[in-house]
Amino acid sequence: MHLSEGAWRFFPLAKPGDTMNATAKTATNVLLTVSPFAQPLDVQSSYASVDAALRVGEIGSRWQVALIGRNLTNRFIVTYATDLPSTGTAPGGVSGQFADQYGLFAPARTVQLQLTYRL
Numbered sequence: 026m027h028l029s030e031g032a033w034r035f036f037p038l039a040k041p042g043d044t045m046n047a048t049a050k051t052a053t054n055v056l057l058t059v060s061p062f063a064q065p066l067d068v069q070s071s072y073a074s075v076d077a078a079l080r081v082g083e084i085g086s087r088w089q090v091a092l093i094g095r096n097l098t099n100r101f102i103v104t105y106a107t108d109l110p111s112t113g114t115a116p117g118g119v120s121g122q123f124a125d126q127y128g129l130f131a132p133a134r135t136v137q138l139q140l141t142y143r144l
Contacts, residue, residue, distance in 0.1 A: 028053045042084050049077040059106045067106035074098055089141040102131035
C-alpha cells in the first residue's frame, strides 16, 4: 500500500513583490514486493520518505532561489528487482535454488541549491 500527502504554503515577504513558498511531500509504503514475478527475495520493507523545497523570488518570476531536498529521511529504497539470467535452479529443478537478484534503487538523500534568473 502506498500513501502520499503534500502541502504548499505561500508567504509574502517584507519587500513588495517578493514571495517565499514552501512545499513538502511525504510518501509511505507498507511492505511490498518490487518484483513483477512476486519473487519472495524481492521485498521492500516499509518506509517513509520526505521531499521538501523552500523557494524565494519575485511574483513576476524574474528571479528565484530554491533549496530542494529529496529523500530527506535517507532511506534505502528498492524500486525494482528481478532474477539475473542463468542463475538458480531451472523451474522444476531438484535443488530449488533461487536465482541471484539485481535491483534498481532510489537515490539517497539529495539537497540542491537552485538559482533561476529569467531575461
